[in-house]
Amino acid sequence: MTKFTPFSAALLTALSAAGAMAEVESLDPIKLTTHDWTGQIITTTIMGEVLKKAGYNVEYVQADYIAQFAGLKTGDLHVAMEIWETTGREAMDEAFGTGKVVNMGPTGMKAIEEWWYPSYMEKLCPGLPDWQALNDCAAEFATPETAPMGRYLGGPVTWGGFDDERVEALSMDFEVVHAGTDAALFAELESAYQREAPIVLWIYSPHWATAKYDGKFVEFPPYSDECYNDPSVGVNPDSAYDCGKPTGPIWKVAWSGIADKWPGAASAINAFDIDNDTMGALVGKVDLDGESISSVVSEWMSANEATWSSWIK
Incomplete structure (x- = not known):
């Protein structure tokens, strides 16, 4: 039997009195x-x-x-x-x-986490949602800081996700720029969306963004465990992470x-x-x-x- 100190007993009594x-x-x-x-x-x-x-x-x-x-x-x-x-x-x-x-x-x-773009970007990059179209349109996504490379706005670094590795493995003409916070990520999306400014960024679900904004997830080569762990698997035989992110619980x-x-x-x-x-x-x-x-x-x-x-x- 657990031995309670007087303080613990008093706390338990209080919790019980409160209906716990x-x-x-x-x-x-x-x-x-x-x-x-x-x-x-x-x-x-x-x-x-x-x-x-x-x-x-x-x-x-x-x-x-x-x-x-x-x-x-x-x-x-x-x-x-x-x-x-x-x-x-x-x-x-x-x-x-x-x-x-x-x-x-x-x-x-x-869970769904992947690169996402507003639907209005398809006018500037008609090959979307195929990931290969992004290279043809990289200049459309460029900022003064990343030009001539396109900019992908990733989540905070602590979230992981292997975006930097994916860009390198797929030889994408993009630079990954990580948002400092979740709030900053979606504040930038809101600003870009209102102006119909170019943006491609990390979106995740469950979240309100996929309901509020009209857009699509980029379609990368399908995820597999082997793609992440065996460089010989996937479109680049020399690199892992050359595929989309997994989905699941x-x-x-x-x-x-x-x-x-x-x-x-x-x-x-x-x-x-x-x-x-x-x-x-x-x-x-x-x-x-x-x-x-x-x-x-x-x-x-x-x-x-x-x-x-x-x-x-």
Whole structure:
């Protein structure tokens, strides 16, 4: 039986009085990581607030998307709610191979991350969405800083994604310029879209952008594991990453000790499930309507109590 200090007992009593479940396995904080895009913070906050309803002590920790795996391996961090198949697969596989990080199942969301352009660019570059058309039209995407090369606006460097490697492997006449933040990425898209200015950039889904803006994803050679890992596979026999990005689930991962220390919390994390449309709408309320993440999460929880309460039963 877990031994509680007087402070812990007092905290548990307070949580119980507030309507939380009276029995949790440990009041040590469960550390959930947050990153630098709105959707991930919403996903994590929903999970954290549900765990609080169950009586758990939750701490949100800002962490780098890829570098966080070091903390998950040691148990200094406990839960990462969004690891995208598109960008996180290599880091996941390496971490799972150590036995110190475990897969907590899909979030219910499906990930798409790829180069994207507004539809008006097809007038200037009629070969789109074929990736090979971009080389013929590189000058149309150039900026004073990149000319004569076209400019591709990538996500923050911490997101990974192998865009620099892809440009080199496919001999594209483009320079990758990384946005400093998620907000900066979409602010530049908004500005370009309003002016019908040339732009090709990283877009991901679930997100409100694919609903708000008329555009298309660039069609690269199809992704395969071999394309990323075997240079001889793909259109360039001397380079890996000569293909598009993978698509697939967005995963939840955790420190391997979570099920032993907090089995009830682990069960709730496994049960978490939300879809692309729901998340896209929630992100839009924050990024477009100016609502706070806390108010958006609170509103969702009030409207979906039957859903989240089933995760903690």
